[in-house]
Amino acid sequence: MGVLSKNSATILDVARLARCSITTVSRVLNNSSHKVNEETRKRVLEAIRALDYRPNALAKSLLSKRTMTIGAVVPDISNPYYAEVVRGIQDAADQEGYTVLIQNTDRLSDRLKRGIHILREKNVDGFIFTGGLHGMEGIGELLCELKERTVVIGRLGEDLPSVQVDNEQASILAVEHLVQKGYRRIAYVSGALCSTTMVDRLEGFRNALKKFNLQEVPGYIQEGKQTLQSGYEAMRQLLSLPETPEAILFANDQMLFGAMKAISEEGLRVPKDFAVIGFDNVPLCSYFDPTITSIEIPKYELGQAATRLLFSLIRGETPHAPLWFPVQLIERESTAESKLQSVDRQKRKRLPTY
Amino acid sequence: MGVLSKNSATILDVARLARCSITTVSRVLNNSSHKVNEETRKRVLEAIRALDYRPNALAKSLLSKRTMTIGAVVPDISNPYYAEVVRGIQDAADQEGYTVLIQNTDRLSDRLKRGIHILREKNVDGFIFTGGLHGMEGIGELLCELKERTVVIGRLGEDLPSVQVDNEQASILAVEHLVQKGYRRIAYVSGALCSTTMVDRLEGFRNALKKFNLQEVPGYIQEGKQTLQSGYEAMRQLLSLPETPEAILFANDQMLFGAMKAISEEGLRVPKDFAVIGFDNVPLCSYFDPTITSIEIPKYELGQAATRLLFSLIRGETPHAPLWFPVQLIERESTAESKLQSVDRQKRKRLPTY
DNA sequence: CATTGCAAGGAAAACCTTTTCCATAGCTCG
DNA sequence: CGAGCTATGGAAAAGGTTTTCCTTGCAATG
Known part of the structure; x- marks a missing residue:
């Protein structure tokens, strides 16, 4: 309507127009x-309505010490x-009327520090850390008074309230699946070991080898690194080995997709020549050719649960034990038994390997 | 050190400790x-330092009317x-010390409105809209006084300062490439026509058909919709036609990847049986088998340029004409001439089609 | 009639900064 | 010696809310 006033209306303007005090308006x-009075x-x-008045969140926050914003790293x-x-x-x-401020770290510890700094400066009401961060112990100090309003998805070294997935167990699950399918020479392609997620998955793989006597x-x-390119390169490495693996577990689906290129460049096929299995079960897994067996992590649910946990902290409830979420192996074509390998397997069956 | 004070120090605490006024501290x-005085x-x-004092950004913003935050939709x-x-x-x-508040709309117009509402409430200093939004004319009103601090990536119907890519031209480029390779029966799989990007790409495709007399x-x-699933379904539709196309242009790479599954399910191959070409040139394009020809959009640069444009608006400079960025066709295996088609092409060459 | 209680409303403090304006003291210059 | 300048410092307003604590009428109760 007409000329837009440069500064939006304040509660005082409303009070004046309504011929009452700002207290009443509030x-x-x-x-x-x-x-x-009605x-x-x-x-x-x-x-x-006439003034299109909306309260200034800044002023409100200044007083209430609540910004209705949480930070996610x-x-x-x-x-x-x-x-x-x-x-x-x-x-x-959203459901609780909160807004999320996202800080990307690009897995760099100084960008992480900077991110935390910004979030504190913006007076967020709580923190959620994802991905963990290996060998980054100083975090607690950075959080200061926000420490009691922080939730971690995964581990962080510090013992903060968390929502977790058993990555170690997941690796074992994957290896078990491969072993059952008759694969024995199993390789593992890890992502950058700067996140606890990656550390745990690798650890799990090693334990699985022991467990199955491999x-x-x-x-x-x-x-x-968790990229297509890096997966490609890792696969090339594996292909150059004197004795190539029969099956490969990738610490994330991206790397697996990158590796598929290296495999097809050599004229090799999955699962005929290699079985592959990924982590995360991103949507593309079921659209790839062949479809990709992957470990499903309840990603959305992790985020959701972490946020709810955070809200319970904000409400002043005492943190409870870490919340664990189940993982699940989604079997698809990439780990089917190839005819060749079925034969191999027959042969092996006679050996008392495990 | 020692016990953390619940409330962090204020400028007054500092002043007291330093035995001076808050003015001096400021x-x-x-x-x-x-x-x-030194x-x-x-x-x-x-x-x-002793109090680990950091100024309260809220109070500062309340006064300066600057939050050092921009909103991205x-x-x-x-x-x-x-x-x-x-x-x-x-x-x-980041380079200018600003923080970005992201609002996802999921392409729903009420989530868009809600997002704008939140961003205004949070007193962002400016807006960036991405993706455009077709048939959503009321936006200008929602922006109100922020209208002059808004930049659009793409079009929005309203004429706001923008950073653009010639999507229409891009489609023509793609079709031209296919025609040069000898393909004539060209299909197009569009995403949801609720973004101007998608509208323009479709428009371009239609114009290209005319231009090349197809x-x-x-x-x-x-x-x-711009999803794997949707691409898959669209491809199934195309495959069920009495006369299938020779080449397909997809409005985004995701849809193309989904379609690849439908193609391989039929035992068909790219580019032998179909040429395919995508939009966006996401990293996976060069890792897929076959590698995928796609239209490169300078995504990162668009975001960067839009932000810089926004800052110039914030500084009070007058908006200049829309900034155009070039697109580029990245040719890969998915549009190679199949032997079969080379023959076809020879045949066609005798016809005076264009 | 005196007292209590309630409905309705307002004044002012508090939140934490920045900024404008003023104050003081010591100097310099004409 | 007074005017004006500089170096240094502080008081107070402003920014827009919420909340605590009054105040004023009026009706009900004893």
């Missing part, structure tokens, strides 16, 4: 228990895994 | 031009395309 606004209320509401938002976790966080926050072949464990 | 803090300054700095952050755009925005914002075959234009 009461109407927050429908306080303090009674206000007629006055109508005048106020009318004035609010994620290693890499373009990773579909974290994108989904963030989605869970945002939806849960030996760790030199060169069968590759470390890279 | 001056030291913002190293104002107003002189302050010894006093030292006392203040000491007090700041994106249709879908889990889409790699937007993830990359957001990355560009964040990096550029006719629009009924059923050759499919509309879906």
Whole structure:
């Protein structure tokens, strides 16, 4: 309507127009228990509408010490895994009227520190850390008074309230699946070991080898970054080994997809020549050719649960034990028994390997 | 040190400890031009350190009417395309000390409205809209006074300052490429036509058909959502047609990947049986088997440029004409000439089609 | 009639900064 | 010696809310 006023209306403007005090306006606004005459209320509401008044959140926050904003620290938002976790966080926050401020760290510890700094400066009401961060012990200090309003998805070294997934167990699950399918020479491609997630998955793989009496072949464990390119390179490494593995477990689906290129470049096929299995079960797994067996992590649910846990902390409830979420192996074509391997397996069956 | 005070120190605490007024503390803090005695300054700095004082951004913002935060509205952050755009925005914002508040709309117009509402409430200093939004004319009103601090990536119907890519031209480029390779029966799979991006790409495709004298075959234009599943379904539709297309242009790479599954399920191959070409050139394109020809959109640069444009608006500079970014066709295996088609092409060459 | 209680409303403090304006003291200059 | 300048410092307003604590009428109760 007409000229837009440069500065939006304040509560004082409303009070003036409604011929009452700002106290009354405030009461109407927050429908306080303090009674206000029905007629006055109508005048106020009318004035609010006429002026298109909306309370200034800044002023409110200054007083209430609540910004209705929570901060989320994620290693890499373009990773579909974290994108989904963030989605869970945002939806849960939304339900309680909170907004989420996202800080990307790109897995760099100084960007992490900077992120925390910004979030504190913005006066967020709580923190959610995702991905953990290995060997980054100083975090507790950075959080200061916010320490009691922090939730971690995964581990962080510090013992903060958390929502977790048993990554170690997940690796064992994957290896078990491969063993059952008759694969024995199993390699592992890890992501950057700067997140506890990656540390746990690797640990789990090693334990699984022991558990199933398989030996760790030199060169069968590759470390890279969680990218297509890195998966490709790791696979090339594996392909160059004198004795190539029969099956490969990838610490994340992205790396697996990258590796598929290396495999097909050599004219090799999955699962005929290699079985592969990924982590995270991103949507593409069921659309790839062949479809990819992957460990499903309840990404959305993790984000959601972490946020709810955070709200319970904010409400002053005492933190309870870490919340564990189940993982699940989704079997698809990439780990089917190839004919060749079925034969192999027959042969092996006679050997008392385990 | 020792026990953490529940409420962090204020400027008053610092002043008391340094035995001076808050005015002086403020001056030291913002190293104002107003002189302050070297010894006093030292006392203040000491007090700041001792109390671990950090100014309250809320109070500062209340006064300055600057939150050092900009809002970004994106249709879908889990889409790699937007993830990359957001990355560009964040990096550029970072450089100027700004923080980005992201609002996902999931392409729903009420979530969009809600997002705008939240951003206004949080007093962001400016807006960036991505993806455009078709048939959503009321936006200008929602923005109100922020209208002059809004930048759009793409079009929005309203004429706001923008950073653009010629999607229409891009479609023409793609079709031209296919025609040059000898393909004539070209289909198009569109995403949801609620974003101007999608509208423009479709428009471009239609114009390209005209330009190259190809006719629009009924059923050759499919509309879906920008998802793997939707791409898969669209492809199934195309495959069920009495005469299948020779080449398909997909409005985004995700849909293309979904379609690849439908193709391989039929035992068909790319590019032998179909040429396919995508939009966005996400990283996976060069890792897929076959590698995928796609239209490269400078996603990161778009985000970056939009943010810089926004800052120039915030500084009070007058908006200039829309900024155009070039698109580029990245040719890969998925549009190689199949032997079969080369023959076809020879045949066709005799016909005076265009 | 005096007292109590309630409905309705307002004044002012508090939240934490920045900024404008003023104060003091010591100097310099004409 | 007075005017004006500089170096240094503080008081107070402003920014927009919420909340605590009054105040004023009026009706009900004894």
